[in-house]
Amino acid sequence: MDIEKELENLFDIDDDLSELADSGSEYDPYEKSDLDSTPSKQEQGESIQVKPKGRKRVKNEKTWKRNIRKDKHLKGKQYVNSKGKVVHEKQPKIGPCHCSNECHMKITQERQIQIFNDFYNLESLNMQTSYLFTIIKVCDKQRSYTQNPCSRRQKSRVYVLLDSSGIEVKVCKNFFQNTLLVSAGRIDRVLKNKGQKSTLPSDRRGKGPSANKTSQEKIAEVKDFIEKFPAYESHYALHKSINRKYMSPDLNIIKLYSLYTEQAINPVSNFVFRKIFNEEFNLSFHPPVSDSCRKCDAYAIKIKAAESKAHTNNLKQELELHQRKAMSARTGLQNDTELAKNNPEDVTVITFDLMKTLPTPLLSTGICYYKRQLWTYCFGIHNMGNNDVYMFLWNESVASRGPQEIGSCILHFLKNLLQHSI
Numbered sequence: 001m002d003i004e005k006e007l008e009n010l011f012d013i014d015d016d017l018s019e020l021a022d023s024g025s026e027y028d029p030y031e032k033s034d035l036d037s038t039p040s041k042q043e044q045g046e047s048i049q050v051k052p053k054g055r056k057r058v059k060n061e062k063t064w065k066r067n068i069r070k071d072k073h074l075k076g077k078q079y080v081n082s083k084g085k086v087v088h089e090k091q092p093k094i095g096p097c098h099c100s101n102e103c104h105m106k107i108t109q110e111r112q113i114q115i116f117n118d119f120y121n122l123e124s125l126n127m128q129t130s131y132l133f134t135i136i137k138v139c140d141k142q143r144s145y146t147q148n149p150c151s152r153r154q155k156s157r158v159y160v161l162l163d164s165s166g167i168e169v170k171v172c173k174n175f176f177q178n179t180l181l182v183s184a185g186r187i188d189r190v191l192k193n194k195g196q197k198s199t200l201p202s203d204r205r206g207k208g209p210s211a212n213k214t215s216q217e218k219i220a221e222v223k224d225f226i227e228k229f230p231a232y233e234s235h236y237a238l239h240k241s242i243n244r245k246y247m248s249p250d251l252n253i254i255k256l257y258s259l260y261t262e263q264a265i266n267p268v269s270n271f272v273f274r275k276i277f278n279e280e281f282n283l284s285f286h287p288p289v290s291d292s293c294r295k296c297d298a299y300a301i302k303i304k305a306a307e308s309k310a311h312t313n314n315l316k317q318e319l320e321l322h323q324r325k326a327m328s329a330r331t332g333l334q335n336d337t338e339l340a341k342n343n344p345e346d347v348t349v350i351t352f353d354l355m356k357t358l359p360t361p362l363l364s365t366g367i368c369y370y371k372r373q374l375w376t377y378c379f380g381i382h383n384m385g386n387n388d389v390y391m392f393l394w395n396e397s398v399a400s401r402g403p404q405e406i407g408s409c410i411l412h413f414l415k416n417l418l419q420h421s422i
Contacts, residue, residue, distance in 0.1 A: 066082075069081065069082070073087070074120075074124070074125055075120050076090035077090075091116075091181075092112050092116040092179055093178035093179075093181070094109050094112060094113075094178075095178075097171075097172055097174050097175040097178070099172040099174065101170065101171065101172055103169075103171040103172055103175035104175065106163065106169045106171070107161055107169060107171065107175070108164070110164075111163060112179045115161060115162070116179060116180060119131060119180050126200075126202050126203055129190050129201055129203070130200050132180075132182070132186075132187065132190045132191075133190050133191070133194065133201065135159075135160055135161070136158070136159055136160070136176075136191060137157065137160060138155050138156070138157055138158075138191055138194045139155065139158065140155060140156070141154060141155060141156045142156065157173070157191065158170060159171050159173055159175075159176040161176065161179065189201075214272050218268050218272075221264065222260070222268060222273060222276045222277075223276065223281075225263075225264070226256070226276075226277060229247055229251070229256075230247070230248075230373075231245035231246060231247050232245060232246055243282055244283070244284055245282065245283055245284075246284050246285070247283055247284070247285055248285070249359075251285050252285050253277065256273075256277070257273050260273065293326070295322055296319070296322070296323070299315055299318065299319040299322065300319075302315050303316060303319070333349070333351075333384075336349045336384070337349050337384040337385070340384055340385035341384075341385050341386075344386065347385070348383065348385060348418060349383075349384040349385060350381055350382060350384065351384060352379065352380060352381040352382070352406075352409075352410065353379075353380055354378070354379050354401060354406070355377075355378040355379070357375045357376065357377060358375070358377075359373040359374070359375065359376075360373060360374045360375070360376045360395060361373070374395055374396065374397065375395065375396045376393065376394070376395045376396075377393070377395065377401045377405075378391060379392040379401075379405075379406065379409050381409070381410070390417055392409045392412075
């Protein structure tokens with residue numbers, strides 16, 4: 001039986017008219033939206049790999065107070081240390097060095113300030129260390145002031161700065177330290193092995209393995225356990241939860257962890273389990289209950305991305321016009337409902353919708369969470385004139401939920417359940 005042709009014959013629809021002409025709807029299923037007009041990378045033949053975004057935000061260590069304090073210390077800026085004491089901003093010590101080389105005559109004060117700023121604008125401690133390692137020369141000592149052949153000092157250091165022309169100028173250690181405001185201890189640590197090794201030193205603090213870090217095998221074990229549970233996409237609230245999938249409504253994080261501990265040997269802690277679930281998966285247990293207008297969401301995205309005020313105003317006017325049309329449609333439905341109530345023999349107004357799919361059977365037994373349950377579909381028709389409601393129920397083994405199935409339900413209602421002939 002052709003449901004579409006039977007409905008057309010029932011309502012005497014003219015084939016010459018557009019199928020959407022009298023619907024009052026602005027939605028055209030054959031029209032591609034503006035948001036989908038740009039070909040994706042996959043359509044262009046490019047392969048992309050996207051890591052699934054977690055349901056909660058991942059920690060951003062750059063925003064931690066401790067790391068902000070470290071960054072300010074590295075840049076030589078003013079900050080408050082962990083004890084609450086204010087550490088003032090670093091400034092180069094400008095002035096004569098009182099050495100025989102007269103370093104202050106070779107490097108001007110403006111050049112000293114520029115060298116200081118360039119040094120503290122380097123991005124990391126390792127880059128500053130590399131600068132010091134490169135600019136300070138280490139060579140064999142040329143003279144000795146002791147008769148002891150086992151002298152502690154076997155090397156000499158030559159401190160160099162670049163003048164405004166980029167030429168290396170030898171300066172004394174005091175002038176070098178005053179310009180860059182670095183301590184003698186830091187210079188000693190940087191140059192400790194320069195005469196023996198040519199590799200640049202690096203900051204190894206905090207790089208060692210953590211004693212209580214969760215192993216990759218345990219993390220993979222938890223991820224494999226969570227992936228055993230079936231998860232489904234929903235057409236509800238896609239604008240709020242892109243790529244989110246939904247698990248059984250009877251599950252929750254506590255039940256999930258309890259099932260994990262029953263089968264795991266040396267299970268991870270509840271905190272680690274929640275952390276993996278929230279950061280590695282975009283899953284939710286709550287059924288999606290909100291829906292939104294496709295055009296309203298499209299206008300909202302376009303308004304945010306608008307580059308000019310004029311374009312923004314035009315989009316806002318189009319959005320307002322669209323919302324007014326929606327309000328007009330709701331007002332029309334209310335007027336038609338009143339007409340159907342006052343004239344029930346001649347006018348019938350119905351509204352219909354497909355409810356969310358229901359898992360069957362609805363059980364809370366642990367083994368059911370690992371199985372794919374049968375989905376039951378529920379389609380409701382509401383007679384606005386007398387408030388009668390008719391529900392059509394079937395499962396996925398009987399039929400799908402496409403236009404033929406929806407049309408057959410409406411056709412059955414019109415032929416058999418209306419109290420007067422149409």
